[in-house]
Amino acid sequence: MTKERLGRLWGTEELVNITYVSYLFLIMENIGLLSFLETPKKIEEIKEFIGGVSREDLLEKLLEVAANNGVLQRDGCGFSVNRNGIENLKALKSQIDSFEDEDVVYRAAERYLPKTALEVLRGVKKDRASPEIALTYYWHDKSSIFQLGREVLLMMGGLRKLKGKTLLDVGCRFGAEPFLILELLDYDCKLIAADFYPQVVDECMHKEVKVNGEVRRLFELENVSFAVLDPYVKEPFPLEDSSVDVIYTFQILQWYDSTQRLINEFSRVLKRKGILLVGVPLKERDEVTAQDVFYALAGGYRGFTFEEFKAMLNMAGFTRTQIFRSSFVKAQKR
Amino acid sequence: MGETFQVSFSVFCPECRENYNYRVFIDKEKYELLQEAESVTTSFFFDHGNHFLEVSLNGRGEVVEIRAVPWVQAPEGVSVWRPENPYFPVPSSSVDALFVNKRKRVYCDLNWRDDALSFLPLAESGRTAKYLVDGKEYWVLVNGDNAVIIERHESWKDDVFNRLVALMREFRSGDVATDSAFQRIFLSALEASADDAYVALDATRLMSDLGKTVAINLDLITLSPVPFGGELIELLSSVEYETLVDFLVLSAGGMRELIKLLKSYRLLKNLNLIKVIE
Numbered sequence: 001m002t003k004e005r006l007g008r009l010w011g012t013e014e015l016v017n018i019t020y021v022s023y024l025f026l027i028m029e030n031i032g033l034l035s036f037l038e039t040p041k042k043i044e045e046i047k048e049f050i051g052g053v054s055r056e057d058l059l060e061k062l063l064e065v066a067a068n069n070g071v072l073q074r075d076g077c078g079f080s081v082n083r084n085g086i087e088n089l090k091a092l093k094s095q096i097d098s099f100e101d102e103d104v105v106y107r108a109a110e111r112y113l114p115k116t117a118l119e120v121l122r123g124v125k126k127d128r129a130s131p132e133i134a135l136t137y138y139w140h141d142k143s144s145i146f147q148l149g150r151e152v153l154l155m156m157g158g159l160r161k162l163k164g165k166t167l168l169d170v171g172c173r174f175g176a177e178p179f180l181i182l183e184l185l186d187y188d189c190k191l192i193a194a195d196f197y198p199q200v201v202d203e204c205m206h207k208e209v210k211v212n213g214e215v216r217r218l219f220e221l222e223n224v225s226f227a228v229l230d231p232y233v234k235e236p237f238p239l240e241d242s243s244v245d246v247i248y249t250f251q252i253l254q255w256y257d258s259t260q261r262l263i264n265e266f267s268r269v270l271k272r273k274g275i276l277l278v279g280v281p282l283k284e285r286d287e288v289t290a291q292d293v294f295y296a297l298a299g300g301y302r303g304f305t306f307e308e309f310k311a312m313l314n315m316a317g318f319t320r321t322q323i324f325r326s327s328f329v330k331a332q333k334r
Numbered sequence: 335m336g337e338t339f340q341v342s343f344s345v346f347c348p349e350c351r352e353n354y355n356y357r358v359f360i361d362k363e364k365y366e367l368l369q370e371a372e373s374v375t376t377s378f379f380f381d382h383g384n385h386f387l388e389v390s391l392n393g394r395g396e397v398v399e400i401r402a403v404p405w406v407q408a409p410e411g412v413s414v415w416r417p418e419n420p421y422f423p424v425p426s427s428s429v430d431a432l433f434v435n436k437r438k439r440v441y442c443d444l445n446w447r448d449d450a451l452s453f454l455p456l457a458e459s460g461r462t463a464k465y466l467v468d469g470k471e472y473w474v475l476v477n478g479d480n481a482v483i484i485e486r487h488e489s490w491k492d493d494v495f496n497r498l499v500a501l502m503r504e505f506r507s508g509d510v511a512t513d514s515a516f517q518r519i520f521l522s523a524l525e526a527s528a529d530d531a532y533v534a535l536d537a538t539r540l541m542s543d544l545g546k547t548v549a550i551n552l553d554l555i556t557l558s559p560v561p562f563g564g565e566l567i568e569l570l571s572s573v574e575y576e577t578l579v580d581f582l583v584l585s586a587g588g589m590r591e592l593i594k595l596l597k598s599y600r601l602l603k604n605l606n607l608i609k610v611i612e
Binding site for chain 2: 111112129130131132134135138174199200202203206208215217219220222225
């Protein structure tokens with residue numbers, strides 16, 4: 001693991017913010033909004049330009065965040081494009097010593113997300129399984145930035161100390177995550193790979209891994225099982241009370257407005273003193289960020305403040321909460 | 335979705351006189367079918383060297399029958415068989431495969447040698463089995479009246495047999511001797527099995543969707559930053575936005591395109607880029 005890269009990439013909220021402002025810029029550019037705002041426009045005119053907007057609240061947040069981050073500027077009672085601000089943003093982004101394969105994700109976002117954002121603004125419900133989002137995250141799943149984040153989260157859990165334990169991976173996606181967990185733990189754990197969509201779990205089951213030099217698919221491994229979970233917990237997870245040692249969930253909770261229910265359910269299935277490892281966007285202040293708007297435009301929910309997230313953990317019976325940077329959380333069930 | 339159920343069991347092989355532990359996988363649809371009727375069973379085959387073990391399981395995952403079946407010399411026999419061709423062209427394969435419909439007494443030997451009549455009796459028993467003929471291994475895969483006889487390729491792993499059995503079972507109805515879509519899927523799975531032992535497993539998804547109509551989200555597939563491949567996109571572009579899966583299979587220009595389709599079809603469906611609509 002390259003800790004130096006970690007420090008550079010995850011070290012400040014500013015870098016995360018630049019990344020997500022860049023995504024919002026891409027969305028606005030690709031739906032023609034920035035060209036439309038060459039001259040100042042009021043929000044009613046912007047609504048009319050986009051057409052069929054039913055999520056006015058979200059549109060307002062988009063414009064506000066874009067203005068706060070220099071992509072737009074407030075002009076009287078309207079907004080106009082801020083070309084200087086955009087140039088600054090591009091310059092800042094180019095200075096980020098990012099991972100090469102992040103470009104793939106950036107291109108995926110450029111291609112798939114503008115249409116999704118338009119649909120969400122018009123009131124269409126989207127989720128992680130919608131084709132555009134699933135496709136974006138199919139590629140994102142393989143990016144080294146995601147892999148690095150996953151490694152960091154496992155390190156917080158003690159990495160090798162997790163050997164021999166029963167791990168529930170909530171949000172296994174298409175298999176890269178279970179694969180990494182198994183590799184890092186030398187396949188010495190009982191892993192339950194779970195996600196909220198059967199087709200995602202299906203794809204995960206067919207992920208190919210090399211065990212003792214032989215190519216196998218995950219579903220063939222004795223120590224790996226699979227589960228489809230209800231993200232809104234109308235149905236409990238298909239797991240017994242106090243049945244797992246560790247719950248691992250990376251960049252998933254910000255997609256659902258059922259976070260407290262999910263955390264409560266994590267608590268139910270964890271053994272006493274079991275460990276919860278969460279990768280989730282956290283922020284200092286209770287204000288709308290570019291990351292919040294991005295997730296909302298992609299059909300998700302939002303990030304959380306440190307205090308808000310700690311309170312949810314506390315309410316579900318977790319203690320000894322540790323937060324690393326603004327993305328990694330470790331807590332223990334009482 | 336292709337949810338899979340695992341079943342583990344221990345069996346005693348009467349031939350080896352030893353206990354074996356096995357774990358097999360049953361897809362959801364088959365699992366539900368097994369649940370419906372006590373009498374319905376599913377069989378798995380395990381290579382034990384000079385014989386193979388046939389294990390039949392019921393819907394509760396219990397072993398209901400075990401048979402050690404010796405690999406046999408091909409039975410002698412001549413019957414009135416009629417050669418047939420598939421309605422649409424099938425690509426040439428480097429694997430020898432003979433497609434047979436026992437009830438109609440027809441066979442297709444376009445991808446077989448000139449001795450098809452000598453091998454047709456292997457399909458008569460109506461049982462999926464492995465045979466040794468003149469020292470060469472042949473696999474007979476049976477589903478109802480249909481059978482496919484294959485000469486085992488030396489590079490195929492043993493797992494390929496059970497995956498081909500599963501692939502054969504996915505064929506719902508029709509006559510494999512004349513069904514071009516079936517032959518195309520089967521031949522491309524055989525062709526690719528030397529390099530990828532899981533291709534036959536992937537092919538079951540396409541086989542089980544034959545006869546269904548799918549909607550293809552070509553815009554998104556084309557936009558993919560890491561393309562599924564020019565050939566596949568060309569194939570998907572050549573059919574209507576809504577098309578029968580059979581037409582998709584029949585539109586593939588050659589073996590490479592077919593193999594690409596087999597390998598990508600599950601992912602395309604799981605990403606909702608291809609959806610079954612009826």
